[in-house]
Amino acid sequence: MRVIIIGAGQVGSSIAASLAPTHDVIVIDADGDRVDSLTYSIDVLPIEGDGTSLSTLREANIAAADLFIACTDDDETNIVSCSTARAISDVFTVARVKRETYHQTWTETGGSFGVDFMVCTNLLAAETIVRIIGLPAAHDVDVFAGGQVMMAEFCVPDGSPLAGQTVASADTFEELTFAALFRDDSISVPTGRTVIEEGDDLVVIGSPESTHALAGGLTPEQSSHQEDIVIIGGSQAGVQTAKLLQERGRRPRLIEHDHDRARELAEALTATTVMESDAMDREFLNREHVDEADVVISALESDEKNLLATLLADRIGVDRTIALVEAAEFTDLFEAVGVGAAVNPRDATAEEIIRFTHGNDTENVSLIEHGSAEVLEIEVDADSILTDRPIRESTEELPGKVVIGAVTRDGSFITPRGDTTIRVGDHVVLFAETSDVAAVAEAV
Amino acid sequence: MNWHRSQLRVDWRASVGLVGTVIKYLSVAFLLPLVVGLYYGADVLTFFASMVIAVAVGSLLERLDPDPDLGAREGFLMVALTWLAVATIGMLPYLIAGLLGTESTLARPENALFESMSGFTTTGATVMGAIDLQHHSHAIMLWRQLTQWLGGMGIIVLAVAILPELSVGGAQLMDAEAPGPGIQKLTPRIAETARVLWIAYIGFTVLEMLLLYGLHLAGMAPNMHLFNAVAHPLTTMPTGGFSPESQSIQAFSAAVQWVIIPFMVAAGTNFALFWHVINGEPRRLIEDTEFRAYVGIIGVLIALVAGHLFVGLGASEVPAGVAPINGQIEDSVRHATFQVVSIITTTGYANMDFNAWTAPTKYLLLFAMFIGGSAGSTGGAIKIARWVVILKSLKRELFTTVHPEAVSPVRLGGKPLDERAVRGIYAFTLLYLVFFFIAVVIIVADAWRVGHYISAFEAMSAVAATLGNVGPGFGAVGPMNNYLSFPVTSKLFMVFLMWVGRLEILPVLVLLTPAYWRT
Numbered sequence: 008m009r010v011i012i013i014g015a016g017q018v019g020s021s022i023a024a025s026l027a028p029t030h031d032v033i034v035i036d037a038d039g040d041r042v043d044s045l046t047y048s049i050d051v052l053p054i055e056g057d058g059t060s061l062s063t064l065r066e067a068n069i070a071a072a073d074l075f076i077a078c079t080d081d082d083e084t085n086i087v088s089c090s091t092a093r094a095i096s097d098v099f100t101v102a103r104v105k106r107e108t109y110h111q112t113w114t115e116t117g118g119s120f121g122v123d124f125m126v127c128t129n130l131l132a133a134e135t136i137v138r139i140i141g142l143p144a145a146h147d148v149d150v151f152a153g154g155q156v157m158m159a160e161f162c163v164p165d166g167s168p169l170a171g172q173t174v175a176s177a178d179t180f181e182e183l184t185f186a187a188l189f190r191d192d193s194i195s196v197p198t199g200r201t202v203i204e205e206g207d208d209l210v211v212i213g214s215p216e217s218t219h220a221l222a223g224g225l226t227p228e229q230s231s232h233q234e235d236i237v238i239i240g241g242s243q244a245g246v247q248t249a250k251l252l253q254e255r256g257r258r259p260r261l262i263e264h265d266h267d268r269a270r271e272l273a274e275a276l277t278a279t280t281v282m283e284s285d286a287m288d289r290e291f292l293n294r295e296h297v298d299e300a301d302v303v304i305s306a307l308e309s310d311e312k313n314l315l316a317t318l319l320a321d322r323i324g325v326d327r328t329i330a331l332v333e334a335a336e337f338t339d340l341f342e343a344v345g346v347g348a349a350v351n352p353r354d355a356t357a358e359e360i361i362r363f364t365h366g367n368d369t370e371n372v373s374l375i376e377h378g379s380a381e382v383l384e385i386e387v388d389a390d391s392i393l394t395d396r397p398i399r400e401s402t403e404e405l406p407g408k409v410v411i412g413a414v415t416r417d418g419s420f421i422t423p424r425g426d427t428t429i430r431v432g433d434h435v436v437l438f439a440e441t442s443d444v445a446a447v448a449e450a451v
Numbered sequence: 452m453n454w455h456r457s458q459l460r461v462d463w464r465a466s467v468g469l470v471g472t473v474i475k476y477l478s479v480a481f482l483l484p485l486v487v488g489l490y491y492g493a494d495v496l497t498f499f500a501s502m503v504i505a506v507a508v509g510s511l512l513e514r515l516d517p518d519p520d521l522g523a524r525e526g527f528l529m530v531a532l533t534w535l536a537v538a539t540i541g542m543l544p545y546l547i548a549g550l551l552g553t554e555s556t557l558a559r560p561e562n563a564l565f566e567s568m569s570g571f572t573t574t575g576a577t578v579m580g581a582i583d584l585q586h587h588s589h590a591i592m593l594w595r596q597l598t599q600w601l602g603g604m605g606i607i608v609l610a611v612a613i614l615p616e617l618s619v620g621g622a623q624l625m626d627a628e629a630p631g632p633g634i635q636k637l638t639p640r641i642a643e644t645a646r647v648l649w650i651a652y653i654g655f656t657v658l659e660m661l662l663l664y665g666l667h668l669a670g671m672a673p674n675m676h677l678f679n680a681v682a683h684p685l686t687t688m689p690t691g692g693f694s695p696e697s698q699s700i701q702a703f704s705a706a707v708q709w710v711i712i713p714f715m716v717a718a719g720t721n722f723a724l725f726w727h728v729i730n731g732e733p734r735r736l737i738e739d740t741e742f743r744a745y746v747g748i749i750g751v752l753i754a755l756v757a758g759h760l761f762v763g764l765g766a767s768e769v770p771a772g773v774a775p776i777n778g779q780i781e782d783s784v785r786h787a788t789f790q791v792v793s794i795i796t797t798t799g800y801a802n803m804d805f806n807a808w809t810a811p812t813k814y815l816l817l818f819a820m821f822i823g824g825s826a827g828s829t830g831g832a833i834k835i836a837r838w839v840v841i842l843k844s845l846k847r848e849l850f851t852t853v854h855p856e857a858v859s860p861v862r863l864g865g866k867p868l869d870e871r872a873v874r875g876i877y878a879f880t881l882l883y884l885v886f887f888f889i890a891v892v893i894i895v896a897d898a899w900r901v902g903h904y905i906s907a908f909e910a911m912s913a914v915a916a917t918l919g920n921v922g923p924g925f926g927a928v929g930p931m932n933n934y935l936s937f938p939v940t941s942k943l944f945m946v947f948l949m950w951v952g953r954l955e956i957l958p959v960l961v962l963l964t965p966a967y968w969r970t
Contacts, residue, residue: 031639031640047626050618050639297623
């Protein structure tokens with residue numbers, strides 16, 4: 008497939024890096040330095056130019072392209088370049104936007120602007136945050152097979168009852184597979200004898216009930232019903248999070264320092280208590296008992312402020328903290344210094360767009376540890392090497408570290424074991440290292 | 452010295468390991484002369500032994516790093532070492548043939564290395580004493596031609612086209628090797644770009660073979676038999692210049708000379724432009740600034756030289772075996788065109804001994820040695836694109852002297868150039884000229900040391916011809932002579948010049964800075 012990507016920023020280059028091994032990728036960016044450095048780092052054709060200009064799009068041979076992804080940092084540029092692309096070709100267009108209003112217009116009008124698929128960065132970030140809130144101690148959660156299968160990445164906290172146990176003894180849940188274990192930057196596939204340690208990152212795939220139950224066992228002192236949620240910062244992502252929480256029947260509190268903005272938000276968010284204050288004001292935090300909150304989400308405009316706000320919340324005794332991080336390279340750092348979970352809207356966006364481009368059978372994909380591994384859902388067809396064979400046999404022929412985490416057949420959950428036989432039409436959720444994903448997706 | 456090693460910031464094992472892989476694959480190239488050797492019944496063992504050694508050395512080096520991970524620094528080292536290693540492997544047949552009884556100047560190691568480096572870098576300077584098929588086997592002569600053909604489009608470009616492990620760092624490797632400032636990626640995949648370039652290159656080579664042999668069959672080129680018709684395109688397209696005939700192209704009819712000229716012009720053109728032509732965009736070739744400048748400078752020089760030759764100012768006397776030129780339009784134009792194109796593209800063929808020309812025409816040719824082919828061609832020297840940018844930025848200097856507030860970017864083909872790119876081009880050109888002058892002094896001093904008299908003009912032409920990968924110079928190193936008279940030290944120094952000239956100095960020079968190895 009020939010893919011044209013507009014914008015070589017964080018989102019654009021991570022999509023390009025993910026697609027380059029299996030597709031012909033052309034990246035257009037207005038910044039010559041970025042284009043230069045891209046030439047040497049990823050095997051794509053970089054073009055310096057304006058994605059909204061006809062001449063640049065023609066230079067990229069838009070007529071031959073199958074997929075057009077506009078993911079610059081500017082909403083209007085993205086929408087206009089998609090319209091331009093559609094005006095001169097019948098390419099499938101994908102636009103990334105930040106403003107939720109554009110996304111809303113697009114959804115309600117059934118695909119306007121010449122955009123075939125629109126991804127709203129802030130909405131995705133909010134959805135990710137809400138999913139994390141649903142599961143204690145999880146870094147990343149994704150659902151597959153229409154909600155039948157849940158993938159979660161947990162960090163084993165200090166003092167967790169799970170630490171010191173072997174996987175065999177920890178895995179008391181019928182419908183759950185321990186897919187991978189990250190320890191000191193290396194990935195391993197756990198066997199029954201692997202001992203879980205504090206600080207390990209576990210990737211599990213299973214039914215939502217079992218995944219929730221495991222999460223409960225990780226940190227038993229936490230309740231899974233967090234009622235008191237505080238959002239710091241009335242940014243787009245913060246507001247979206249508040250909206251999603253409202254829809255789920257929660258009544259979050261939102262702290263915004265700007266007078267006019269606070270007023271505006273209070274008018275728009277009916278079930279949210281909006282407070283006008285500086286989030287760093289300890290006296291205010293004490294007065295409002297923010298220290299007793301179950302979750303504090305920091306969605307301020309800069310990474311530095313989010314870091315300070317969440318560290319402060321952690322210091323005054325908040326159970327869980329979640330921070331938005333704009334710079335992908337900081338997410339690890341945030342979690343290392345004590346922030347409960349760091350959410351990168353760009354990671355989420357890239358993930359959502361990549362999901363779109365993985366072959367036809369791949370229905371869903373989730374990036375783990377910023378793209379070093381992926382969990383993907385595949386519908387098995389007759390050509391697959393999995394078809395009509397026990398898993399034990401077929402996985403030996405797959406390259407690299409591959410774990411089949413869950414199978415759904417006709418809408419019901421099947422826990423895969425070595426002797427489980429896969430049939431045509433089954434949905435398989437599997438874990439693989441990013442370097443092997445293309446080969447695995449091909450074989451399965 | 453463990454302390455020393457721990458300070459190194461370059462993973463040399465990865466670089467050397469990949470060089471091993473390249474050598475291993477290069478051994479396949481010995482198959483062609485091996486087959487020719489079998490056919491003519493000579494030098495079979497020579498090429499078999501060379502092949503075995505190449506595979507053994509390649510596999511051994513490869514084991515240094517089974518899973519090489521190339522960064523930018525390792526890339527530079529790998530490119531520089533590859534060319535050194537390939538030249539070393541390429542001299543094996545000359546040495547082994549000497550050991551097995553061939554009476555040849557190439558039996559001496561320094562001469563064999565010189566000939567091999569001159570081959571791969573497409574220089575075409577020779578130290579082969581007797582160039583004919585009586586002293587040397589067909590297989591050896593073919594290998595000499597083949598080294599130029601392999602080196603022409605680039606060993607690294609070939610490796611990137613074939614080896615999948617080079618796909619990620621490939622662009623940077625090709626950048627370090629490719630002639631001219633920066634590479635143009637034509638397709639999303641670098642391996643595909645490399646393949647496109649090689650296919651265009653092979654296409655031109657085969658076309659020239661067919662035309663030359665066609666002339667022979669038509670009776671217009673009596674001595675362009677099959678071997679010559681195969682051998683010459685192998686050194687035309689890489690702008691090499693080796694010929695199995697001691698008289699170079701003088702040995703062939705006027706028709707052959709006219710056929711070779713357009714192929715030399717094509718070889719000195721940016722190959723990326725041919726790709727656009729094949730894709731149905733011939734305007735990209737015709738409207739290309741560099742291509743226009745290239746054709747323009749060739750035209751002007753031809754007119755000057757042809758005029759000189761026609762009125763009799765150009766050549767004082769005509770050597771034996773060449774038809775009179777003075778007053779003959781076809782002869783004057785043909786000799787001027789052939790020689791100017793051969794020198795500008797850095798091919799180095801001669802259709803007559805231009806030593807017989809007068810000083811003004813000879814100096815015109817010396818001047819042409821510094822121009823070089825286009826960026827992205829197989830030619831050497833400074834390159835047309837750089838001269839165009841230099842001239843344009845000089846023009847800008849003059850303009851901004853009068854209008855100090857003017858902001859005027861330098862444009863190449865309508866596109867404004869980054870100031871860093873302009874600075875890089877100035878730096879390279881200055882470096883090239885500095886290298887040239889220092890090398891002239893070294894060559895003259897080294898010749899004087901052993902009591903071998905060489906004029907400044909001859910020394911200048913010898914350096915310009917090796918550093919610019921042209922081949923023949925003037926006087927003692929003229930097109931019908933060779934580089935044998937230089938002392939061993941000078942020959943090894945020229946091997947170095949050809950090496951740095953092919954890689955355009957910077958990738959080699961960067962290896963000599965402490966900052967490269969440490970911080």
